[in-house]
Amino acid sequence: MKFLNFFRRRAEPVPVATPEEKAQMRISAMAMARARETGRPGLQRFELRPYEPPPGVIPAADRSAVLAMDSTPYGYLNAVGFANGFPGYQYLADLSQRPEYRKMASRLAEEMTRKWIAFKTKGDGDKTDKITKIEEALERHRIRELFKEAAEDDGYFGRGQIYVEMKSPRGTVATDDPIELASPLFLDPRKIAKGSLVAFRKVEPVWTYPGVYQSTSPLKAGFYKPGEWYVMGQIVHCSRMLMFISREVPDILKAAYNFGGLSMSQIAEPYVNNWLRTRNSVGDLVHSFSLTILKTNMEATLSGAGDEGLAERADLFNQYRDNRGLMITDKEMEEIEQINTPLSGVHELQAQAQEQMASVSSIPLVVLLGITPSGLNASSDGEIRVFYDYVKGQQGSIYRDNLKRVIDIVQLDEFGEIDPDITFEFVPLFELSEKEIAEANKVEADTDAIYIDRGVLMPEDVRARLATDPDSPYHALELSDEVKAPDEEGVSEEVTEDEPANTA
Structure with a gap:
């Protein structure tokens, strides 16, 4: 048997790996490079870098000097781990073609301008004619549509702007007068004369770049606030540009973001x-x-x-x-x-x-998206109320100051003065149903009846309130008509404005 075993092929010993060799994993450099190139699908990373406007926004002679004003330490910020920078208006414009991004920006802008504003007055004077002319001027200049478009630009690009086109005291249009275009637009009848308002025009942020801004002392009022803008080679004073920014970025990022804010598209990407x-x-x-x-x-x-x-x-x-x-x-x-x-x-x-x-x-x-909640007793009323509160806050933070300035300019153009007693408020978006309105009116009528029975109010007081309430179905009621109030025995007697009802 030993002799036969000599001719048998001896099996090669199988090497046994040690635990250290089993735990060690070697990955080739080629595989690592391919993984870095591929990355996670759908995610974009942008290095923080200086923003450079397209050719023509800044005059060629001033371009190097204007761009040199940006002293942000981009190398240091990228070295410490900044992962996201400004993607650029070209990239954001491309995202605006997708329905997901477009509906976010346009739906919010539509809700912010759907009900619009209602004018109010202080004092006892009748200012109906003035308010009518202001409303006609706002409609003529398409202020509601322009504010909606500016809010959409804020959602797409992070900034919206509206330019105020005026005639100078010499009668020339500001865009044809470089000196006038670069001068401040004061709210004064000597600067804005009657009939001097030409138009309001929306300007996309890709065509503008900040001119002079102060970046040395945070204690000063103009810190990181451009005093002028380059608009396709023309210098425009900041007072002639209405700015719409809902999501401000920190000061250290403003220059990289072309002094705009975060766009809704960039946040939602x-x-x-x-x-x-x-x-x-x-x-x-x-x-x-x-x-x-x-x-x-x-x-x-x-x-x-x-x-x-x-x-x-x-x-x-x-x-x-x-x-x-x-x-x-x-x-x-x-x-x-x-x-x-x-x-x-x-x-x-x-x-x-x-x-x-x-x-x-x-x-x-x-x-x-128009998707209603599912399930037993599911309702969206609470979410809609919260959303309307959010829209109201956005109206106040983005629209109020700009709209106040527009109305002041319109008053100077129409009347030559600004009436401080004319104010406005945003109309609430939430509406009661017909059943809820009827129930509220019933409660209000019962309350009025109790006040009349107790002698707190007279019937003509309630009648006057109903006639002056714009939401009342008796808004057009003539106060000069005779009012019949019940007497103590239930027999109606005529009551006029000169002879109040006997409520004793």
């Missing part, structure tokens, strides 16, 4: 990308949730020899493949297996991605 990936994944999953496997003879194909019969067999299988068809297979050599991917819970994942996309814009799903 990770959430929109997550939604797009989820939507595409769900679509792919539904499209191929069922996988059919035909087990057949693959010997010739796997060995490298040509096998046209296999391709024809696959075509025949696809021709017969149908829920109402009959699939015939070889009993000895073939077998069919079907794998189905469960689809339960997929719709919930997709709905959550949509909700996250809507949450970043502070717009409820029913307002943004």
Whole structure:
């Protein structure tokens, strides 16, 4: 036996790896480089860098000197780990073509201008004619539409601007008079004479760049606030440009963001990308949730020899493949297996991605996408009320100061003076239903009846309030008509304004 074992082939010893060698993993540099190039799909990273406007915004002779005003330490900021910078107006304009970004900006702008404003007056004087002329001027100059477009630009690009076109005291249009265009626009009848207002025009931020701004002393009023703007080669004083910025960036980033703010598109991009990936994944999953496997003879194909019969067999299988068809297979050599991917819970994942996309814009799903809540006693009233409160806050922070300036300019143009007793307020967006209005009127009428019975009010007091309330159905009631009030025995007696009812 020992002699026979001598002629047997001895097996080569298998090397046994030590625990240290098992734990160690070597990854090639090529694989790492490919992973860095690929990255996570849908995510964009932009280095923080100086913003450079397109050619023509700054005069060629002034370009180097103006751009040199930006003293932000970009190298230091990028070295300490800044991951996101300004993507540029070209990239943001590209995002505005997607419905997800467009609906966020446009829907909020529509809600901010849907009900618009109502004028109020102080004192006892009748200013109806003045208010009518102001409203006509605002409509003539399309202020409501321009404010909506400026809010959309703020959502797309992070900044909206409206230029005020005026005639100079010499009678020339400001855009044709460089000296007038660069001078401040004071709210004074000596600067804004009657009939000097020409138009209001919206200007996209890509065509503007800040001129002179102070960046040395944070204690001064003009710190990081441009005193003038370059608009396609022309110098425009800041008082002639109405600025709309809802999401300010820190001072250290203002120059890189062209003195604008964060756009809604830039904030919502990770959430929109997550939604797009989820939507595409769900679509792919539904499209191929069922996988059919035909087990057949693959010997010739796997060995490298040509096998046209296999391709024809696959075509025949696809021709017969149908829920109402009959699939015939070889009993000895073939077998069919079907794998189905469960689809339960997929719709919930997709709905959550949509909700996250809507949450970043502070717009409820029913307002943004028209999707109503599901479930027993589900309602969106609470979310809509919260959204209307948010819109009211946005109106006050973005619109109020600019709208006050527009109305003052219109008054100087129409009347030659500014009436401090004329003010305005934004009309509330929330509306009561017809049933809720009827119930509120019933409660109010019962309260008035109690006050009249107790002698607190006279019937003519309630009548006057109903006649002057613009929301009352008796708004056009003539106060000169006679009022009949019930007497103590229930018999009505005529009451006029000169002879009040006997309420004793």
